[in-house]
Amino acid sequence: MTMFESLLIREPRKILEALHQLEESRCKILYVIDDQERLVGTLTDGDVRRWILGGGDMNGIVGEVCNRSHYYVPADYQLAEVKKKMREGDFTSVPVVDDEGYIIDVLFWDDVFGNGEKLKPAQNLKLPVVVMAGGKGTRLAPFTSVLPKPLIPVGDKTAIEVIMNSFAVCGVDDFYVSVNYKSKLIQAYFDELAPDYKVSYLYEDKPLGTGGALHALAGKLEGDLIVTNCDVIIKADYHALVEHHQKENNDITMVVSVRHFHIPYGICDIVDNGQLFSMREKPHYNFMVNTGMYVLRSSMLDLVPKDKFYHLTELIEDVRSRGGRVGVYPISDKAWLDTGEWQQYCETMARLG
Template sequence: MKAVVLAAGKGTRLRPLTDDKPKGMVEVNDKPILTHCFEQLAELGVEEFIVVVGYKKEVIISHYGDSFDGIPITYSHQREQNGLAHALLTVEEHIDDDFILMLGDNIFQANLGDVVRRQREERADAAFLVEEVPWEEASRYGVCNTNPYGEITDVVEKPEDPPSNLVMTGFYTFTPAIFHACHLVQPSDRGEYEISDAVNLLIQSGRTIDVLRLKGWRVDVGYPEDREKAERLLRDEADVETTEDVEQISVEQSSAE
């Protein structure tokens, strides 16, 4: 499976961290956000990265070159940042089968593999992770409307008055059907071609959509305080792993004695 990583954004809300680099190259725990994304995707067995670049693309290309940890990288250029559906269309020529889509400004420690397995097992046209966020943060994301059975009926992109606090997290799997939907998307009130509108078209056309709740955590690194939160969570996780390793060594030594 190929993985498309969207990394063309300017990250204006992260300035001055993004004055000389794209958003995906902002470091979290001494590693660019994109490195965290690549590592997580590599654990899923991804065979190729297709990275959509734009703002200061040369920083990304010079840093990673043509591969990451032996996995080849293909770059696609989004000349104008006109929304995620627009960005996705720049990679259409490179995709001929099911693929992963990941936003290159998120750090996950979550059940990403469950999404890939579910889409494969159910032969769904799309599968993605959702999570409940504080109501005051919901307007930052694609917000999901649900029916009484808990099924998602549509997604509203960055609404001023969110209808719920259940949001898309930025990790999806799709069949190539998503490209046809992206071609049909019209500019939103924000003047962008929204991925949420493409998902809505899939829903309206009767395509099979699987939705999984996030288990674990995710941080959308949109503001400097988000970067600090991600670093804190990663440090806490590393401390837990170190403690578990020490305890395991102690058990093994006791057994040997």
């Protein structure tokens, strides 16, 4: 499949299929075509996300979601005008359409700006990232009888290094790591690694759950921060995540993965005395699942109790009970790599392999 063809998607395709295709495309846009292969619209991950957050059916089709007010150019386009529009809109590609509505070419940024001009770089993320790494990782035994879970190998790096590097390339240079189990090994690893970013430690004298260690940062940070488990690798646009969090004025934004499940059996619903009420043959279900990554307003850390076992899900409930805003940021299942259990770890290794 050529790069041109990889950007095309038909109207009847499922939205989740489109989300997967978008994540595989470096242009971050798809061109939607009808059954005659004529251009009818464009689709971005932002379009899909707005559809999901607006209550749209995750079994919906691309034609219901796409933007039909899209930018394209005719066959006799003027290069100077194309350059102007691409700069203004940060377009990585522009379709060339003939008089009958067929895409005859796609102009890519690197080809249009042959002088090496680059897209406007995203600003560095000026916020700290906290990696919760104090757990024993018992689901990964016997690996974790020797190594702490953050140091489990993922390719030629450790899990925590892969996670932190994904933020470092976005300009994050301030990390906090909560530690308890085999903490000296984790600290020794980073001492030897000597990364370009700063690593500070939140020491737990006893296990404090997925959120208890955050009390140590209460009153010490301003603005927003990202909190992530040490066993999840999220392939997402972190700039877009933080922008969404701030635009929605959320106190907490939870990154969720859209998961599709197929039950290969007939599902029976019963009523009193075991009488069959209905039966659904091999149903399909879609759920939004917590990935273990969050964006928090730093003032929320004041709610974390001192020296108490406390999960981030408890913080979410405490914020909601006080009338705070807790939102979600959906990503596809392929953008969430889990290394916390053996099956998921093996699947992650196969996907990265």
